[in-house]
Amino acid sequence: MSNSARPFSAFEWLIAWRYLRARRKEGGVSVMTWISLIGIALAVFALIATLAVRSGFRTEFVATILGANAHVTVLQQPYRNEFGQVVRTIETFDETAERVLMVEGVTRAAPTIRGQVLAAANGSNAGVEVVGQRLSDVQTLPLLAEPEISLGDLTRLEEGIAIGSGVAQTLGVGVGDMVQLISPNGVQGPFGTSPRTSTYEVVNIFQVGRFDIDRVRVYMPFAEAQSYFNRDGVVDELEVLVEDPERIDAYLDDILAAAGPNMLSWTWQQSAGGFLRALEMEDNIMFVILSILVLIATLNITSGLIMLVKNKGRDVGILRTMGLGQGSILRVFFICGASIGIVGTAVGVVLGCLFAIYIDPIFNAVNWLLGGGVWDPSVRFISQLPAELQLGDVLSAVALSLGLSFVVTIFPARRAARMNPVEALRYE
Known part of the structure; x- marks a missing residue:
């Protein structure tokens, strides 16, 4: 191992994997890892599920408008x-x-x-x-x-x-x-x-x-x-x-x-403009709110990595004295945090996609458990809860989650890389 080691070498992945598998006496690190992973998975699941319902709601709403009404009405002035x-x-x-x-x-x-x-x-x-x-x-x-x-x-x-x-x-x-x-x-x-x-x-x-x-x-x-x-x-x-x-x-x-x-026109977008604008505004607000939820979930990675860096201070000092450079130390802890983000995002994507695909039996079960009456078509204008899984929505959720996971990982990873090996081993 040396300062000129190839970035993301096999030994860096091996060290990161050993750190993620905390021993029993370091169980707090392992618990934080699981909390971070579950938090990200649930946040991504909620984001994808909401985006799918949002897309399905608009598609269903527009389809029912277009399926039983004119796209444009021609009138005599x-x-x-x-x-x-x-x-x-x-x-x-x-x-x-x-x-x-x-x-x-x-x-x-x-x-x-x-x-x-x-x-x-x-x-x-x-x-x-x-x-x-x-x-x-x-x-x-x-x-x-x-x-x-x-x-x-x-x-x-x-x-x-x-x-x-x-x-x-x-x-x-x-x-x-x-x-x-x-x-x-x-x-x-x-x-x-x-x-x-x-x-x-x-x-x-x-x-x-x-x-x-x-x-x-x-x-x-x-x-x-x-x-x-x-x-x-x-x-x-x-x-x-x-x-x-x-x-x-x-x-x-x-x-x-x-x-x-002397003819006039009235389009479906004009007649349903208020509903469409309300849906668009709601879409934007929900995306921002759920993005904050994803950010909060990814901040758990920072907490877990700070604990990990503190517990592994002695190991970092030894690795530095053996010749491991700051870049390698940074990448080791970055791999730890990024891995949690990637696995959590993957689990959230799977759960979100399954929810969108099987939303009807899931919703029927919830409706049955709550005694019915959860969905009132007289208020929402559509007789059932729609969901439409779109690739763009999934990719936006993945990009948001991974981007935030990678960004919040950098701070504790840099802190570990800048750790003075002499100070780390002073009391050992």
Whole structure:
């Protein structure tokens, strides 16, 4: 051994390994090693699990928005007709839809009638949003074509209405039952406008997994919706879907140009902007908080190494008198601390990945142990806890943990390297 020894030589690893395996009389060092390792593993596990749930929550949230709503809604700019009435409807809607469908990247353009009405059945009432579309258009909505739960037959939409599971629960109805819809803007008569009341059979009950859709959404046949809402020959809007909704702004100019003059657009990002910004802010805050947790866990390495350096002062003095240089001593203790960080990080990565992969049975077990009711979809808008394991999240957690582990190891390692061998052996 000499001052010119190759960095991270085999003997340095051997010495570090012997120091990590503390003898019984030095059990405090061994305990600190285990505490440091477990602390880092739990911190990395918590970070990866949180990042996975965060990514899954955003993906699920966006998927439910995009699966049952328009990526962009095309609207008529309000204007006054020859009678002085404000008009917001689209007249040549089929021609407009055909032109919009010709835009590159557009996959769906559905003429839509939309209105707010009161639904009544079995003595119960519920405010609902009625969407009038052709059956072929309803079947092209991803979450309506393949919902979480579907009762009845959606293909019978022309014979009745399709309602969300929350609406069905509120009204206490099932497939085949009758629901009364009451619109305040109904029949025009000599004494003004009287409410319009119609009764429809429930032909389908759907659950898409987003509470604010399942709780209020009702689908009605297109022709019936035109008659019910006094929209003869016109529609309220065009529901447009595109190939890449995350880049919706790139499609807007072409869509509006194809739709014609005096048209407005309203994108899914605008309608859900508040939720998305809240999620992004929460993501950043949670990452900072959990990063502090990882930092606290890695500081245990510093405590353990300081104890190790103090206990191994005599050994360091002997090694220095034998010719081992400061660099070798520094690397020995750096290997001790870094090894704890690497092993702890690896264990945390494994636990975090397993949690993200098997989150459903884990969450179901927790929910069962706590008696249920842990997850309330009426508050969180999504019917189950999602998790999506992404390589970038795992790598960021690993980089953070290893980086902090290596940095906090340097101080006690330098202290050991600068130890004066004469002072270390003075009282031996």
